[in-house]
Amino acid sequence: MEDMTRQATGRLSVETRGRSMQDVSRRIDGWLAEHAAGNGLLTVFIRHTSASLTIQENADPDVQTDLLDALSDLAPAGRRWRHDAEGPDDMPAHVKSVLTDVSLSIPVMHGRMDLGTWQGVYVIEHRDHGHNRTLTLCFQGN
Template identity: 65%
Template sequence: MQQFIARLTVETRGRSLLDVTRRVAEILSEEGAREGLLTLFIRHTSASLLIQENADPDVRADLLDALDRLAPQNAPYRHDSEGPDDMPAHVKTAVTGTNLSVPVAEGRMLLGTWQGIYVAEHRARPHRREVVLHFVGALTDR
């Protein structure tokens, strides 16, 4: 059994879902991943990771709107030192999660036809986010 750890830096535009599927696939290819399990972990408490539909952009817009309804900015939060979007971002991260596991076979992630990996930025302003990739399994001989 072999493993590698890589980091992916993502520049967000504020509240959005950013598709990082291609960038993750490139890292797997560069590192020679063949068969195993990929774990992704975002190192933040106000952004999260999702596997979501990658075909219809309305799905992503509707999902962001639903999360806003779940954790509205105007709710009476105690934690507000970083602005009105901060505590709602923490709630959204708690609901959606900070890690994903994706099986890999023949060097490719076994995502479904319409699935993509997204960084969900829950804050209103742009941020630099870091995603850690940890692969455990078989690597190609180099």
């Protein structure tokens, strides 16, 4: 039997609104559909050090608000950070990205991410102001 494994790579641009969590699940599933993905593995990587990725509940927006608040408690902007060249929210953003993820590995089944019923893929913007963030996507499978 011939190996039908293939690979597709690409990028998605995400405009953030400042400190927030943006659900990018539909956009990623759309990218998978454009590339006729079947079953395999998707890697999502964010190309920034002050934003991150997570898979989290997508039903109750209070979950995202509480998570953002918890991250702010763990890395507050008011602390005296040594690195403050880009403002008081810069170093806390770096700490928050270390505490979360910059890449995710997600199974793909029948052309869609195999997420749970209440799960979504989020870009977490840790800075106070919006930025243009870039995600690199790599699908391997059939």
